[in-house]
Amino acid sequence: MIDKTGNLPYLPGIFPDYMAPVVRNGTDGRELVIARWGLPSPAFALQGKNADGGVTNIRNTASSHWRRWLGTDNRCLVPFTSFCEPNQADGSKINTWFAFDDTRPQAFFAGVWVPQWTSVRKVKEGESTNDLFAFLTTDPNTEVKSVHPKAMPVILSTDEELDIWLNAPWAEAQHLQRPMPDGSLTIVKTGPKKDDVNEDQIAEALPLQAGLF
Numbered sequence: 001m002i003d004k005t006g007n008l009p010y011l012p013g014i015f016p017d018y019m020a021p022v023v024r025n026g027t028d029g030r031e032l033v034i035a036r037w038g039l040p041s042p043a044f045a046l047q048g049k050n051a052d053g054g055v056t057n058i059r060n061t062a063s064s065h066w067r068r069w070l071g072t073d074n075r076c077l078v079p080f081t082s083f084c085e086p087n088q089a090d091g092s093k094i095n096t097w098f099a100f101d102d103t104r105p106q107a108f109f110a111g112v113w114v115p116q117w118t119s120v121r122k123v124k125e126g127e128s129t130n131d132l133f134a135f136l137t138t139d140p141n142t143e144v145k146s147v148h149p150k151a152m153p154v155i156l157s158t159d160e161e162l163d164i165w166l167n168a169p170w171a172e173a174q175h176l177q178r179p180m181p182d183g184s185l186t187i188v189k190t191g192p193k194k195d196d197v198n199e200d201q202i203a204e205a206l207p208l209q210a211g212l213f
Contacts (some may be wrong), residue, residue, distance in 0.1 A: 017121060022111055022133050023077040025166055035076075035131040036121070041068070051120045057137045058112060060153060061143045061174065065130040069112050070170050077162060078135050078141055079110040082188055082195045085148035087150030096147045097189040100157070104188065104197065109135035110154040110165050110176055142182040155180050 005021055014020045020035050038054015042065045046052055058066050081104040084095040100107065113133040120127050137152040144152040154177050156162050167175055189195055 002026060004026060004031050004033045008034075009031075012196040015193075017053050021079060022077060022113055022132070023079065023108070024196070025115055027053055027070065030166070033131065035133040037130050037133060038121075039112065039114055039134040040119065051123050053121060055134055056082065057134055057139045057151075061136065061177065066112070069114055070174075071167075072167055074112055074114060075165055075173070076111040076113040076133060077165065078111040078133065079106055081106050083109075083153060084193075084195065085144060087147040087190075088140055089147050089149060094190055095193060096187055097195045098144060098185045098189045099195075100184065102188055104195075107155055107157040108162060110156055111135040136177050138177050141179040141180050141185065143185045143187070144179075149193070152179060154178070170203075172203060 008021060011020070011070050014037065017036065017038050020037050021032055022035050023030055023032055027029075035174040036054070038056055039058070041055050042050045042063075045055075048114065060197045061070060082099040084096045086093040087096050099105075111133050112135070113131060115131050117132050118127060118129040121130070138154050140148055140150070140152040143201065155181075156165055156176065161176060165176055
């Protein structure tokens with residue numbers, strides 16, 4: 001994989017409308033690049049607004065707005081070691097962080113990216129042109145449903161799944177939009193906006209993360 005991010009810093013948290021790493025197909029194979037989180041919003045969602053902060057996730061892949069970007073040219077992988085959902089089940093909105101286990105092995109969200117989109121993301125920022133991304137969501141599995149009953153990210157964890165998402169026709173790739181099996185995730189932290197880990201944990205995770213690329 002070709003790293004085009006430069007000196008990518010450690011990222012204990014990534015937030016909507018900020019830059020984040022994604023993996024996409026390039027002319028010479030897979031490449032790691034930086035893109036801005038939030039795809040262009042549908043026209044109806046922009047009525048009466050002066051800016052488009054972007055859509056962070058995609059659920060309805062049958063929508064004509066999203067279908068144009070579901071081919072292999074626009075699919076990407078969004079790497080993560082943990083992700084959070086606000087606790088909506090009890091109304092507290094406290095962030096609950098999920099991972100495969102306490103070591104936080106790396107996996108990927110099934111992402112979609114759009115190149116060089118020009119829009120006004122923030123009024124004070126004015127017009128800008130960015131590579132944008134978001135990821136698919138689906139029904140939650142048992143663990144996520146306990147705090148977020150509506151949805152969870154579409155997670156890819158095997159080499160076969162990564163290859164299908166990046167290279168297979170949509171008729172095949174669409175079947176990856178499904179919940180993780182019950183029991184496959186665990187809660188690793190609650191409360192903070194970032195899942196910060198110590199340097200020893202980071203060092204232990206690096207070999208595994210590199211292997212998934």
